[in-house]
Amino acid sequence: MSGRDRLARTLRIARWEVSRSADTLDRTTVVVFLVALLAAGTVVATGAAGGGVAPDRDIYRIGVAPDSAYRAPVEDTAPLRLVAADPGLVASSRAEVVVADGEVVVADSAKGRAALAAFRSAVREHNLALMSAEANRSAAFPVVVDLRYVSRDTGALAGTGAGSGTTTGSGGTDGSGGTDESGGAAGDDGDDGGAFAVPDLGAGTADLFGGGTSGGSPAEISPPFPFASLVLAFAFLVPMNFVVQAYGSTMLEERIGRRGELLLVSPATPGEIVAGKTLPYLGAMVGLVVAVAALVGGGALSVAAVLPIALTFLGATFATAMFARSFKELTFVTVSVSVFLTAYAFVPAIFTNVTPVALISPLTVVVRDLQGGSVSVAEYLFSTGPAYLVGASLFVLGVGVYREEDLFTQRPVPLKLLDALAARIAGRRSAATLAVLSIPFVLLAELLALALLFALPREAALPVLFVVVAGIEEVAKSLHVYAGLHEGPLGDDRTTRGALVLGGLAGLGFFVGEKLFVVIQAVGLTAVPLGEATAATAGVLPVGALLVAPLALHVVTASVSALGAVRGPRGYAAGLAAAVTLHAGYNLAVVTSLG
Amino acid sequence: MLARREIASLRAEKTIVLALLIQLFVAAFSSFLVVGLVSLYDPGSVEGYTVDVGIVGDESSVADLRAAVEETRGLDTRTYDDAAPAREAFDRNELDAVVRAEQTGGRTTVTALVPDSDVRTTVVVVQLRDALRAYERAERAERSEHLSAEPLALPPEGRSSPYYGFTYTVLLPLLLFLPVFIGGSIVVDSVTEERERGTLELLRAAPLSAADIVDGKTLAAAGLAPVQAALWVGLLELNGTSVANLPLVLVLVAALSTVVVTLGAALALVAAERRVAQLSYSLGTLVLFGGTTLHEDGPVGLAARLALGSVGPEATLVVAGYAVAAVAGYAVLRRAVCRVDLG
Structure with a gap:
């Protein structure tokens, strides 16, 4: 079986897939599609003409007399609705704010106060428009603001003559070589405005800053x-x-x-079938990513950063399609995956001041590309590595069950997952290798947990976070062991001794994976202090500190859950609970002793 | 009976649990975003956080500017005689911003340095903007004789929760209409699956009319949305967000749910394959919701106003209109199904 044969078969399957997709587009479908497109076009067109979407239209009712000067701002503001200037309306809760005889009557409720705030900003907008029409500019706008965004770490101190004359011209270079993550609007140049004591402030600075305004009224600062x-x-x-x-x-x-x-009985192997069927969709993804990147103004770097997300998305969908029993299940799992991936891509950006964590998101690379910054190879690998690994592992998992006995049987999703894991277990050594491979998944899950728990008050969030993180890591260390013991080839190890060996291997593997991550981070990224709580809970302790303790912890907890796993589902649950408790206690102890 | 089977199959696959989880996640995620965003744009809502501003410049401007800055919540000032030490303090992270004020040609020129670092920049800029606006108002008042029109006096500042409007105009509609969207998606999947597996024929062999089948499939899905909506509203109430006009809100959700489910069932019956059906369903609903938002009585805005209690008696009529349209649409689908052959 030569490589060329394989490629030819893969490509033939890809061609079939494309032509079959084209065939499903019969006449009715095309008509349905055209109608949908037409409707979408109409809506977009009317939306563009109609002044945009305003879900908050008319939510507050403001009473203003017909001859009052406050009438215009209320009429011009979408969320405000004009009613009669009768203070009685407030009492009968038919208005939130009423301006009568120079008095402002406000309903004594949360809604009343919100309405007042909206009214105030409407009047402010109105004043700005009024002043813009004034002939006497210096009286209308007596204050001119020049707002500058300065990187602190450039060391460009305020020498009086530094940058004289030219500082108001084009943007300075990003001197810090891309370590500052401004998170500004797309197109923000990440400017380093140069010296402070600039004598002349003229026009020409306005285009310097994507996010801010300079040389304008304070009201125009955005x-x-x-x-x-x-x-x-x-x-x-x-x-x-x-x-x-x-x-x-x-x-x-x-x-x-x-x-x-x-297809299965044809000479093509499952891997070739899956590759062939995936190829057209991968192509569509690439086209899509390139198109969107071109739209937002990104280059090849952006495309390279987003592609792993696309790969993960396809991989997750493929695995789901292999596990799901019905379209309904598929839809739900796909929707969850898309929500989670969106969160994963976005959440790390919140920790932009904790650069290594922010870089986990491939979108950080895209933002840098848009800002004209550079990204080193190590940084690229760091931010996209987990996504590549997750995507690839999901495909590997799915292909494992792409065989007759699994493809056409219906089992609940969790059992299918165990099957898929078991298919990848070749022996005791697999307990360690699968644990290493689980690291990107763990990272992903922990970030999501962080995002979800962020909304809780800090005192409550931290303990919960420790428990959740411990839970995620313990499941990652033990699920494949359980699968191997009960669905796979490790049935002989259903003894205390076997469990201890497997647990030890899984713990060791997980530890190695975790430290690998830390090493990549330490080598690839310039030393930036980690966000203490985040990093510690992500299992990323400072290098050199406490190497032995985490290893012991992982081995012990993995053995505990493996011992439980030997005794079937109930035993596994009990073992897992014990391991999670142990792990959470350890996390809590470490963090309290460190901080 | 068929409706019961549909619900049972949903329960068996635990998809309903997953659906609830997704919605909870989306809601938690979006409020997490908004809490973050709002606390950036209104840092006064975050307790115990102050922005330190260093002020330099000529004497009279500094005095006026300082007065305006100190008037603003959450700002502390320090005055420097010279720019250099201020900049050094800024570089040492002791100051969040440095502001220099100078008189130039009858105006005050303010140069503000803010750190180009992270989300904190936004916080600093927002605070500074408030202070500079106050300063501008004061300066403008001094020059009022040169103005042809007097700016309006600002209404008093309302100490309002910045999340208030968002809760009703974004979060609540999201919670109300996400189940609606998911319900339609369930119908598309359910109908296309019966078609692909060929089990629709089996159902036909049972003593069920085509209309019965459609009834069963759609009622199960359409009924779930109002139930979920009521659940979310209950949760919001526990959270201290009261929802006015609850019956009308639920009727609105039920009506929309019927419309969307009808659309889903129709597409699934017309389209040849699930791919096409799901795609056109997603596009169709997006268009439906996106398009109606432009209209004054679109469901999103209407739900927000109903929940806030900012509506008069005429809102009942609008909701009734939705209900009538939903029932009519469903009746059309039923009749059409009776005519064409299923399967």
Whole structure:
């Protein structure tokens, strides 16, 4: 079997997939599609003409007399609705704010206060428009603000003559070589405005700063939007959803009515079949990512950063399609995956001041690319590595069950997952290797937990976070052991001795993976202090500190859960609970003693 | 009976649990975002956080600027005689911003340095903007005789929760209409699956009419949305967010749910394959919700106003209109199904 044969078979399957997709587009479908497109076009067109979407239209009712000067700002503001200037309306809760005889009557409720705040900002907007029409500029705008964004770590101190004359011109270079993550709006140049004591302040600075305004009225200052990566996350991931929907459908359809059997009995191996069927969708993803990157102004680096996300998305969908029993299940799991991936891509950007953590998100690389910064190879690998690994492992897991006995049987998703894990276990050594491979998944899950728990008050969030993190890590260390013992080839190890060996191996593997991550981080990234709580809970302790303790912890807890796993599902649950308790206690102790 | 089977199959696959979890996650995630965003844009809402501002410049401007800055919540000032020490303090992270004020040609020029670092920049800029606005107002008042129109006096500052509007205009509609969207998606999956597996024929062999089948499939999905909506509203109430006009809100959700489910069922029956059905369903609903948001009585805005209690009696009529449209649409689907052959 030569490599060329394999490639030819893979490509032939890919061609079939494309032509079959084209065939499903019969006449009715095309009509349905055109109608949907037409409707979408109409809506977009009317939306553009109609002044945009305002879900907060008319939510507060403000009473103003017809001859009052406050009437104009209320009429011009979408959330405010004009009612009669009768203070009685406030009492009967038919208005939130009423301006009568120079008095402002406000309903004594949360809603009343919110309405007052909205009213105040409407009047402020109105004043700005009024002043803009004034002939006497210096009286209308007596204060001119020049706002400068300065990197602190450049050491460019305020020498009086430094940068004289030219500082108001084009943007300074990003002197820090990309360690400052401004998180500003797309297109923000990450400027280092140069020296402070600039004598002349003229025009020409306005285009310097993407997020701020300079040389204007204080009213025109717009703070930089800190979540550029959120916008990017949606721009890239929402269109991906459509590709993934189609991909999931076609994979699951193979399993309905034994349709996939024809291909399975052909000389093509499962790997080739999956590769062939995936290829067209991977191509669509690449096209999509390139198109979106071009739209937002990113280059090859952006494409390279987002592609691993696409790969993970496809991998997760493929694995789901292999596990799911019905389209419904597929839809739900795909939707969850897309929500989680969006969160994963976006959340780390919140910790932009903790650079290594921020870099976990590939979108951080995209933001840098847009800002014209550079990213080293190590940094690229650091931020996209987990996504590549997760995507690849999911495909490997899924291909493992792409065989007749699994493809056409219906089992609950968790059992299918165990099957898939068991298919990858070759012997005791696998207990360690699978634990290493679980690290990117663990990282992903822990970040999500962090995002979810962020909303809780700090005192409550930390203990919960420790328990959740401990839970995630313990499951990662023991699930494959359980699968191997009960569904796979490790049945002989269902003894105390066997459990201890497997648990020890799993703990060791996990420890190695975790430290590998730390080493990559330490070598690849310039030393930046870690966010203490975040890093400690992510299992990333400072290098050199406490190397032995975590190893002991992982080995002990993995052995505890493995001992439970030997005794079946109930025993596994008990063992896991004990391991999680132990682990959470350890985390808590470490963090309290360190901080 | 068929409706019961649908619900049972949902329960068996635990998809309903997953659906609830997704919604909870989306809601938690979006409020997490907003709490973060709002506390950036209104740092006064975060307790115990102050921005330290260093002020330099000529004497009269500094005095006025200082007065304006100190008036603003959450700002502390320090005055420096010279720019250099201020900049050094800024570089040592002792100051969050440095502001220099100078008189130039009848105006005050303010140069502000803020750190180009992270989300904190936004906090600093927002605080500084408030202070500079106050300063501008004071300076403008001094020059009022040169102005042809007097700016309006600002209404008093309301100490309002910045999350208030968001809760009703974004979070609540999201919680109300996400179950609606998911319900339609369930119907698409359920109908296409019966078609692909060929089990729709089996159902036909049972003593069920085509209309019965459609009823069963759609009622199960359409009924879930109002139940979930009521659950979310209950949770919001526990959280201290009261929802006015609850019956009307629930009727609105039920009506929309029926519309969307009807759309889903129709697409699933027309389209040849699940891929196409799901795709056109997602696009169709996006268009439906996106498009109606532009309209004054669109469901999103209407739900927000209903929940806030900012509506008059005419809102009942609008909701009734939605309900009538939903029932009519469903009736059309039923009739059409009876005519065409299923399967």
